[in-house]
Amino acid sequence: QVQLEEFGGGLVQAGGSLSLYCGASGFRFTAAGMGWFRQAPGKEREFVAAISWGSNTIFYGDSVKGRFTISRDNDKNTVYLQMNRLRPEDTAVYYCAATIRPSGALKLQSGQVDHWGQGTQVTVSS
Numbered sequence: 001q002v003q004l005e006e007f008g009g010g011l012v013q014a015g016g017s018l019s020l021y022c023g024a025s026g027f028r029f030t031a032a033g034m035g036w037f038r039q040a041p042g043k044e045r046e047f048v049a050a051i052s053w054g055s056n057t058i059f060y061g062d063s064v065k066g067r068f069t070i071s072r073d074n075d076k077n078t079v080y081l082q083m084n085r086l087r088p089e090d091t092a093v094y095y096c097a098a099t100i101r102p103s104g105a106l107k108l109q110s111g112q113v114d115h116w117g118q119g120t121q122v123t124v125s126s
Contacts, residue, residue, distance in 0.1 A: 002026035002115045004096045009120030012086055016124075020081040022096030022117055033104015034072055034079040037113075038092035038122075048094070049081060050108035059109040063089075086124045093119040 008020040020036070035050035049070035050059045058070060069082040079096065096117035101107045 002098075004098060004115055004117035006094065006096050006117045006120040009094060009122045011123045011125065014086060014088055014124055014126050016086055017082070017084045018086060018122060020083070020094055020096075020120060020122070022079045022081075024077045024079070024096075024098060027098065027100060027115070029077040029098075030074045031100060033099045033101070033106075033108050034070075035097045035099075035105070035108035035113075036070065036079075036081045037095045037097055038090075039095070039119075040089075040092040043092075045095070046092075047109055047111065050097075050105040051079065052103075052105040057103075057105040059105055083122070086122075088124045088126045090122065091124050092122060094122050095119045 003025045006022045012018050036048040037045050039045040047061045051070045067085045072079040097113040098115040099107045
């Protein structure tokens, strides 16, 4: 059974930092592209970041480039999202995502997701 479980959401002031992480099980993590999406109230789900199985290919959404960093630890079946210089517009539910398709990071960037986590709330106050 595939499971993606996010941790680390919460409330932070604008300009602050927050770290999210996602633990994965039930599939071959070392072969999967992993990523993060977010959805704010009344808005469509938005791509945030994706990383290939070997961490050699990484993509970011335009709104988070230079502020967020995605990484992974294949020994721990975990993917991370370090969020710096947070803005109120970063407020959303953040979802961990996985794909086992080839060129996983590219697939995630285009929204081709095989598995979703349940989401964790991130709220940035102004």
